[in-house]
Amino acid sequence: MQNSLNKITLTCLLGASFFLGLNAIRVIEFITLGDVFLFAAAGISIIQVVTGQRTTILQPGIPFSLSLLFFTMALGLSIGNNEGISVSNNVAEYVKVFLGLFFVPYLYANLIRDEKWLVLMIRAFVLSIIVSVCVGLTEFIGYEIADSIGAVTITGESFLSTGRARGLTLHPNFLALISAVALPLAWVLPSRGFSSRLWKAITIAVCVIGVLAGGSRAALIAVMFIGFICFLFSTTVRQKISTVVSICLGLIITIFAVQGTVVEEYLVAIVALKRLIDGLNGESAVTDSDDERLGFLTVAADNIDLFPLSGAGFEWIQHAHNIYIQVFEAAGILGALAFAFYLLGFVSLFPRTKHPKGGRRLLIGCGLSVAVYLISGLAANSLYTRPIILPFAFLWVAAICDRRKILHERRECLDSRLNRLNDRRRDESQLV
Known part of the structure; x- marks a missing residue:
């Protein structure tokens, strides 16, 4: 259920990204349709927060x-x-x-x-x-x-x-x-x-x-x-x-x-x-x-x-x-x-x-x-x-995304070093 709502929310943002860009064509009110997608995504995310399906809310800074x-x-x-x-x-x-x-x-x-x-x-x-x-x-x-x-x-x-x-x-x-x-x-x-x-x-x-x-x-x-x-x-x-x-x-x-x-x-x-x-x-x-x-x-x-x-x-x-x-x-x-x-x-x-x-x-x-x-x-x-x-x-x-990628790479690097250290200690203990 949570994954389905997440996909629907992201799909709404995808539609908003497209129709908001069409705002240059002023004879057709694409901007209104883009806003509909935006508010739909916001509404679904609010429902997820209220029901406990989404717990992380970004701090604005x-x-x-x-x-x-x-x-x-x-x-x-x-x-x-x-x-x-x-x-x-x-x-x-x-x-x-x-x-x-x-x-x-x-x-x-x-x-x-x-x-x-x-x-x-x-x-x-x-x-x-x-x-x-x-x-x-x-x-x-x-x-x-x-x-x-x-x-x-x-x-x-x-x-x-x-x-x-x-x-x-x-x-x-x-x-x-x-x-x-x-x-x-x-x-x-x-x-x-x-x-x-x-x-x-x-x-x-x-x-x-x-x-x-x-x-x-x-x-x-x-x-x-x-x-x-x-x-x-x-x-x-x-x-x-x-x-x-x-x-x-x-x-x-x-x-x-x-x-x-x-x-x-x-x-x-x-x-x-x-x-x-x-x-x-x-x-x-x-x-x-x-x-x-x-x-x-x-x-x-x-x-x-x-x-x-x-x-x-x-x-x-x-x-x-x-x-x-x-x-x-x-x-x-x-x-x-x-x-x-x-x-x-x-x-x-x-x-x-x-x-x-x-x-x-x-x-x-x-x-x-x-x-x-x-x-x-x-x-x-x-x-x-x-x-x-x-x-x-x-x-x-x-x-x-860039920060999360760097943290993930650092974590992987740290895990790799710890694994090598553990392997070295294991080899030393076997030699003893």
């Missing part, structure tokens, strides 16, 4: 607990100190922060104890990103073809010329960010045999396509940085070659599968790269977006100046297009401390030493995925979106 405490204090102060603040909106945003930053990682860390299940969760999440990218590219190509033959008229600027979806079902910025986050996870997934390695290369290429076609400069810069780190830390020449080939394959497919023509001397399919170059050249299409974001930062600075301790309220938690500044804006000094403790707790899970037997690929991949989020967060506002937070959950689980 001091940084994690302090972060939740300070966020809660910031909510109370912002509602109490700021007149005219919408209590319902702030409580609703706080609930989203709680579910994204705290509930999802803690649930995964409590329920997953086997590295095999962690690999399945990561595969489901990466597969959902592949589906999202394919849906997005199919839609973009379809709109372009329909527009070229006069079947439809796209109002405003088309996606391939500006990198912005006008009335489409898939948000390009979020697609780029979630593809960037999934890229290190796809890179470290275990692969055996030619077909498995080929699928892994295709997966990495599709993630690269999502980043390039999404148009997010922050995601592109984060991926370029992490890609360089992955190349440096690849242990074999084969891994270095596979990393370079996968990125080049994604670049080639993006160029020729989406649109092979040249507009304004740039390949418009590589939207993120084009926007990065246009921004350096001062093109109006990009500078207008930068000016709008600068306005958000100016408003955030004014709110911080007015409410430095309590913040302007959690309804500003995704406003400034910078996850660090918008936490300070929404929750004040307490919120900044809360987020600092939160990040400190997860950064402490990053691998600092090499595994005795050369392992830790999953732990490194999850750490790099979190690093992509933290770097791109300098120009992104997706703070508590649950698909973006999933790598934090994977990192926590990978750290637990």
Whole structure:
């Protein structure tokens, strides 16, 4: 009975990992279905704890607990100190922060104890990103073809010329960010045999396509940085070659599968790269977006100046297009401390030493995925979106599995030494 409930719980988390990743497709409420799986897994685990079938509950840790405490204090102060603040909106945003930053990682860390299940969760999440990218590219190509033959008229600027979806079902910025986050996870997934390695290369290429076609400069810069780190830390020449080939394959497919023509001397399919170059050249299409974001930062600075301790309220938690500044804006000094403790707790899970037997690929991949989020967060506002937070959950689980593996190996080593010592004593006693 207990094993059956455990399998059902883990299967629910597997479904949540897949459907939460499909949140990039905003026309269909996959996020709701993902939440259903999350709460189903939580409900079953609570029943197991109440009935005594599950006795171990993970301790959240001091940084994690302090972060939740300070966020809660910031909510109370912002509602109490700021007149005219919408209590319902702030409580609703706080609930989203709680579910994204705290509930999802803690649930995964409590329920997953086997590295095999962690690999399945990561595969489901990466597969959902592949589906999202394919849906997005199919839609973009379809709109372009329909527009070229006069079947439809796209109002405003088309996606391939500006990198912005006008009335489409898939948000390009979020697609780029979630593809960037999934890229290190796809890179470290275990692969055996030619077909498995080929699928892994295709997966990495599709993630690269999502980043390039999404148009997010922050995601592109984060991926370029992490890609360089992955190349440096690849242990074999084969891994270095596979990393370079996968990125080049994604670049080639993006160029020729989406649109092979040249507009304004740039390949418009590589939207993120084009926007990065246009921004350096001062093109109006990009500078207008930068000016709008600068306005958000100016408003955030004014709110911080007015409410430095309590913040302007959690309804500003995704406003400034910078996850660090918008936490300070929404929750004040307490919120900044809360987020600092939160990040400190997860950064402490990053691998600092090499595994005795050369392992830790999953732990490194999850750490790099979190690093992509933290770097791109300098120009992104997706703070508590649950698909973006999933790598934090994977990192926590990978750290637990890594620690258990090391303890198991140490125990085996100790048992082996004790057995050899006992054998030596037995041989000496026989000689006497």
